[in-house]
Amino acid sequence: MDQDFSWLHLKPDHASRPLWISPEDGHIILEAFSPIAEQAQDFLTAISEPVSRPAFIHEYKLTSYSLYAAVSVGLQTEDIIEVPVPDSITSFIRERTLSYGKVKLVLKHNKYFVESSHPETLQLLLKDKVIREARLFSVQADSSIKSATFTTSKAPVRGNLVIPGTKEAEKKGDTITNKFGIPGGPTPHGASDAELFTSVVGVDADEIDEDDENVHAFEIHDAKIDDVKKRCNELEYPMLEEYDFRNDTVNANLDIDLKPATVIRPYQETSLSKMFGNGRARSGIIVLPCGAGKTLVGITAACTIKKSCLVLCTSSVSVMQWKQQFMQWSNVTDRQIAVFTADQKEKFAGDSGIVVSTYSMVANTHNRSHESKKMMEFLTSREWGFILLDEVHVVPAVMFRRVVTTIKAHSKLGLTATLVREDDKIADLNYMIGPKLYEANWMDLAAKGHIANVQCAEVWCPMTPEFYREYLREQSRKRMLLYCMNPNKFQACQFLVKYHEGRGDKVIVFSDNVYALEAYAKRLHKLYIHGGTSQVERMRILQWFQHSPEVNTIFLSKVGDTSIDLPEATCLIQISSHFGSRRQEAQRLGRILRAKRRNDEGFNAFFYSLVSKDTQEMYYSTKRQQFLIDQGYAFKVITHLDGLEDLPDLVYKTRDEQIELISSVLLANESEADLGSDIRAAEGDLAGTVTSKDFGPAGPSRFPTAHRTTGSLTALSGAQHMSYIEQNKSANKKLAREAAPRHKLFAKRDKEKAAAKKEAKEARARVQD
Numbered sequence: 001m002d003q004d005f006s007w008l009h010l011k012p013d014h015a016s017r018p019l020w021i022s023p024e025d026g027h028i029i030l031e032a033f034s035p036i037a038e039q040a041q042d043f044l045t046a047i048s049e050p051v052s053r054p055a056f057i058h059e060y061k062l063t064s065y066s067l068y069a070a071v072s073v074g075l076q077t078e079d080i081i082e083v084p085v086p087d088s089i090t091s092f093i094r095e096r097t098l099s100y101g102k103v104k105l106v107l108k109h110n111k112y113f114v115e116s117s118h119p120e121t122l123q124l125l126l127k128d129k130v131i132r133e134a135r136l137f138s139v140q141a142d143s144s145i146k147s148a149t150f151t152t153s154k155a156p157v158r159g160n161l162v163i164p165g166t167k168e169a170e171k172k173g174d175t176i177t178n179k180f181g182i183p184g185g186p187t188p189h190g191a192s193d194a195e196l197f198t199s200v201v202g203v204d205a206d207e208i209d210e211d212d213e214n215v216h217a218f219e220i221h222d223a224k225i226d227d228v229k230k231r232c233n234e235l236e237y238p239m240l241e242e243y244d245f246r247n248d249t250v251n252a253n254l255d256i257d258l259k260p261a262t263v264i265r266p267y268q269e270t271s272l273s274k275m276f277g278n279g280r281a282r283s284g285i286i287v288l289p290c291g292a293g294k295t296l297v298g299i300t301a302a303c304t305i306k307k308s309c310l311v312l313c314t315s316s317v318s319v320m321q322w323k324q325q326f327m328q329w330s331n332v333t334d335r336q337i338a339v340f341t342a343d344q345k346e347k348f349a350g351d352s353g354i355v356v357s358t359y360s361m362v363a364n365t366h367n368r369s370h371e372s373k374k375m376m377e378f379l380t381s382r383e384w385g386f387i388l389l390d391e392v393h394v395v396p397a398v399m400f401r402r403v404v405t406t407i408k409a410h411s412k413l414g415l416t417a418t419l420v421r422e423d424d425k426i427a428d429l430n431y432m433i434g435p436k437l438y439e440a441n442w443m444d445l446a447a448k449g450h451i452a453n454v455q456c457a458e459v460w461c462p463m464t465p466e467f468y469r470e471y472l473r474e475q476s477r478k479r480m481l482l483y484c485m486n487p488n489k490f491q492a493c494q495f496l497v498k499y500h501e502g503r504g505d506k507v508i509v510f511s512d513n514v515y516a517l518e519a520y521a522k523r524l525h526k527l528y529i530h531g532g533t534s535q536v537e538r539m540r541i542l543q544w545f546q547h548s549p550e551v552n553t554i555f556l557s558k559v560g561d562t563s564i565d566l567p568e569a570t571c572l573i574q575i576s577s578h579f580g581s582r583r584q585e586a587q588r589l590g591r592i593l594r595a596k597r598r599n600d601e602g603f604n605a606f607f608y609s610l611v612s613k614d615t616q617e618m619y620y621s622t623k624r625q626q627f628l629i630d631q632g633y634a635f636k637v638i639t640h641l642d643g644l645e646d647l648p649d650l651v652y653k654t655r656d657e658q659i660e661l662i663s664s665v666l667l668a669n670e671s672e673a674d675l676g677s678d679i680r681a682a683e684g685d686l687a688g689t690v691t692s693k694d695f696g697p698a699g700p701s702r703f704p705t706a707h708r709t710t711g712s713l714t715a716l717s718g719a720q721h722m723s724y725i726e727q728n729k730s731a732n733k734k735l736a737r738e739a740a741p742r743h744k745l746f747a748k749r750d751k752e753k754a755a756a757k758k759e760a761k762e763a764r765a766r767v768q769d
């Protein structure tokens with residue numbers, strides 16, 4: 001009862017106080033329905049992490065990272081605590097922001113410097129072993145860079161360290177006159193560029209501060225920048241990375257612009273203004289919902305920086321999409337943009353250009369072909385103005401590390417829709433790329449018609465008694481197969497497909513489990529794509545789905561989770577998924593957010609998750625939905641589908657049929673329950689990070705191409721699952737007619753297993769002969 005506060009009276013002006021900050025843990029609660037809430041929202045997203053943003057009450061949280069991000073986009077401590085906040089929160093903000101923004105990582109003349117206008121901060125950092133050991137005392141031909149030995153004394157060290165281009169350097173008689181240490185010369189962009197820049201990102205370039213005369217720096221080893229960044233983060237001195245691209249006269253300009261017809265949307269502009277707010281390019285991450293147009297944000301950033309740009313994506317399909325989008329939205333010429341994949345190793349012509357590649361092509365160090373090596377030399381020998389990192393949430397930390405340490409780039413932009421990882425590695429992105437610069441509100445974008453409105457539902461399918469009994473007995477891997485193949489789920493899927501096809505929807509059914517995918521698709525006479533489907537067949541099926549009125553439903557394994565652009569799709573049905581992955585759920589939803597018809601009057605897209613009741617799937621499903629719920633989506637629970645029983649050709653209607661189904665599931669090889677082979681296939685293709693193709697002809701055998709071998713009789717005899725099931729049909733029927741199916745079923749199963757083993761042995765012998 002100590003939680004009952006109903007006896008408290010609201011303050012008379014409560015309506016103008018829509019916000020509450022918990023003094024204990026920095027959580028902020030906002031009444032989103034208040035007329036003044038919108039003003040607060042922008043500020044809150046800048047300084048805190050959005051935890052949950054459903055329709056009425058929003059929750060945010062102040063964290064060290066969120067404050068780091070706030071400082072990075074130019075907010076000062078005083079700006080943040082301008083509003084009255086509890087004392088504990090004021091001191092938290094003060095304490096955190098005190099050290100933020102004081103240290104920068106700067107790339108100059110292909111060398112990295114830790115820079116600060118606070119010498120005592122550099123001193124403090126150099127007391128740390130990791131940082132001290134990363135420091136480089138290079139013998140400079142250029143006398144303007146004078147490394148100093150920091151002492152631990154409090155004595156000011158200003159003057160010991162001078163970096164080229166600062167006024168300090170000028171005073172010392174250096175010839176270097178601009179920030180980048182190159183004598184004279186105008187800024188790379190003329191007035192028209194400045195105007196364009198202003199029009200793109202809404203900043204007046206003239207207001208931008210020029211050099212701080214008190215800048216001090218020390219050089220660090222290329223290979224150690226990642227360690228130093230991490231250490232600085234741990235010491236609460238996260239490094240900002242900003243690129244003064246307008247004054248970079250060392251690196252050649254890239255003459256690209258957005259095409260005049262390109263109009264960027266308001267939220268795209270807002271996200272870019274966070275990146276370019278002070279006229280420099282800040283490194284960091286922009287988070288926009290799937291289908292909201294991250295690609296164009298990246299392209300606009302590249303057109304603003306106008307320096308050589310490296311784009312890294314997760315698959316070779318995405319590489320081609322990025323190139324195509326660059327050609328579509330900007331005036332880049334074919335000569336200026338090159339791709340680096342297993343099949344194509346192009347260089348751009350001229351001094352500057354764009355290269356689009358995959359993380360694995362750049363991060364992989366083994367078994368490179370001669371051509372790849374040459375290409376890597378091309379990439380590593382130059383300074384990049386900008387590196388665009390697509391889908392940053394999926395890339396393993398080691399890959400980032402390699403990319404960051406081998407490629408020298410002045411600024412980095414990470415793009416993602418789902419800044420969540422189940423492995424807690426999200427914090428690493430903060431120091432590897434930079435803080436989150438902007439995160440859009442999904443519901444807001446849907447309300448404005450930029451992404452589709454989606455109705456989400458979880459359909460509870462009770463397990464049939466036979467399936468449930470087996471489920472309780474079986475080991476975990478087979479259990480999954482049992483809850484995927486539950487006849488009630490099968491029927492729900494059939495019903496929903498029929499219902500939505502009838503409404504004129506185009507339906508995608510997702511199943512991670514390839515066994516279930518094939519079984520459903522074949523039984524329901526639908527086309528399907530999984531890791532084992534050839535590229536040609538995939539393309540053909542996707543074309544049909546998009547253009548043929550005959551093909552309104554396709555079944556996709558996880559190869560279709562991301563990067564697949566099917567704006568025709570308006571309904572998704574999920575029959576099996578990757579455990580509790582919030583990211584996968586959101587990425588899948590993303591397939592319909594870009595629905596072409598989203599702006600039709602009253603249009604809704606539909607997203608169903610079919611869940612077998614009272615199984616582990618219920619638990620996973622709840623976990624999976626959390627990200628979307630936090631974005632404001634409400635999942636309705638459907639316990640009964642009206643009219644399902646009346647479906648004329650309802651599958652697995654009789655008990656006999658259901659028992660047949662269970663026997664085939666039980667006979668299926670254990671590995672059928674595995675997601676492994678298709679995950680790899682998916683990674684190699686549309687969604688993942690590594691493809692054997694990416695390694696070229698001499699590629700390692702560590703990542704075999706998509707190939708599902710089951711080791712079962714069916715595989716050995718070359719027969720497909722369904723035909724095998726058919727073969728056993730009559731036997732199972734007979735069995736089902738007999739009483740007490742359970743133990744007899746098992747006896748039968750054992751017998752069949754033995755027979756299968758025998759036949760497999762014989763088949764092997766035949767093959768060996």
Ligand SMILES: Nc1ncnc2c1ncn2[C@@H]1O[C@H](COP(=O)(O)OP(=O)(O)OP(=O)(O)O)[C@@H](O)[C@H]1O
Nearest residue numbers: 263264265289290291292293294295296417563590
């Ligand atoms: N400003 C714009 N004007 C017109 N069309 C746009 C604009 N921005 C994006 N689009 C279109 O919206 C669609 C989705 O864009 P894009 O593929 O970049 O989304 P995404 O955010 O990368 O999605 P995902 O995370 O699913 O890959 C594309 O067809 C793109 O052409």
